Amino acid sequence: MIREGGAEGDPDQWIMNAVLAKALTLGASVAGYVPVSLLADCPSVRSAGPQGLARNSGTVIVLGLYHDPACPEMDWWEEGRSTPGDRILYGITTALSRWLGDEHGRVAHDIPYDVTEGGIYLKDAAVLAGLGVFGKNNLVIVPGFGSRIRFRALWADLEVGIKCVPECLSPCTGCSRPCQTHCPQDAFPGGRFSRKRCLSRMDADKAAVRSENSDTTEKKSVQHCRNCELLCVYAG
Ligand code: SF4
Ligand code: SF4
Structure with missing residues (x-):
């Protein structure tokens, strides 16, 4: 599932659309993007402090990977190694970064998971990228995957416009929580x-x-x- 914009004749937008499609072929369940400028003032920055990513231009590409409850080991955390699911996502962000350089001559790199190590507030980024909305469980609920999804991101030297994200999902309405x-x-x-x-x-x-x-x-x-x-x- 891709959330994308579209501006004919805009080379960066054209590349971005190709990046999102490539992310899915590499194994991501969903892919979207958000300009770095939008993240600087996201809700978690206001409540928990600055993010770690030291960039003030370009775009963050957010990838989500479905974590099937039938494969709980995807989420098992190991000291110094994160989780198997996060390692899969890291493999995708690094392969996508390499592909962007090789195919389109653009600089890109994986963004560390942890905010204290240069990371971003991934759930905020996923919502701003139009991948889902916050549920009452404080997790991002993504159409087709619910809350059972983990995120990771990469930064890319691409300048694309802000998208209009339709607010059409109200997953918690009437739920007994x-x-x-x-x-x-x-x-x-x-x-x-x-x-x-x-x-x-x-x-x-x-x-x-x-x-x-x-x-x-x-x-x-x-x-x-x-x-x-x-x-x-x-x-x-
Ligand atoms: S918020 Fe509660 S239910 Fe959710 S992970 Fe934390 S301790 Fe568990
Ligand atoms: S309120 Fe219901 S739908 Fe919303 S996150 Fe909780 S369990 Fe899911």
């Missing part, structure tokens, strides 16, 4: 997401596995809580 009521951390007090409460669960999961791994050569992965994602009833 099992995503919130089954959170083991009660991380949605008053219906609003508490990053602090969710992170405390993540940190505890990591600490428990580190402790188990400290005296064995067989290293376990961390299987983080995904209740708010997996209990979402939106079927796409």
Whole structure:
């Protein structure tokens, strides 16, 4: 699924449309883009501080990869290696960056996942790229995939216009919010997401596995809580 604009006679827009199509052939489930200038003032920058990406021009291309609940291991986090799903996405962003250079002579590079290591607020970027909308579970709900999708991005030396993104998806209307009521951390007090409460669960999961791994050569992965994602009833 591609979210794209279209301006005949605009070479950067033409290349961007080719990039989005190429991303899908490389394995991405969805692809979209957002000018860097739009990210500088995204909601998470206002609430959590500046993003890590040190660019003030060009475009961020956001890729999503469906994480099938039947393959939970795609989301298992390993110390120093992230998750298998994220490694697949990294393979796509780096292959796409190389392709952009080889085929179109444009500079492009993978954007690190972590904001503290040069990354961006990926969920905000995905929404601004028109890939989906925020659900009451604080995750991006993407048509056809729901919340069961992970994102990664690359930066490209392409200047494309801002798209008009239709606000046609209202996934949470009338829902009884099992995503919130089954959170083991009660991380949605008053219906609003508490990053602090969710992170405390993540940190505890990591600490428990580190402790188990400290005296064995067989290293376990961390299987983080995904209740708010997996209990979402939106079927796409
Ligand atoms: S990941 Fe788990 S702890 Fe965090 S908000 Fe979702 S349900 Fe709650
Ligand atoms: S479970 Fe319902 S309220 Fe929660 S994100 Fe999914 S659709 Fe929205």
